[in-house]
Amino acid sequence: MALRVAPKTKVIGSTTAAADGNVSEIILPGRIRTMISGIGVYYPDGTETQRIGIIPDVELHPTIRGIRAGKDELLEKAQDWIKE
16 A cells, blocks of 8 residues: 555556454353454545455456466566556
């Protein structure tokens, strides 16, 4: 998220899990434990991220072929973008 305020940046990767903020434990009847994230986290423009996630500028996922070849496809895409 911090990169979003810097000029000429590009976020490459996949959307985050959309569960951010602090984590609070709740103990339910029967001693059942659960946890929730309870603080809102927002982009600098006020857009919330809870239940939405950090959405990249370029959606990219590693492939099985790339992993087997020992390649970091996301890093390679970032390097290509920098060279442009």
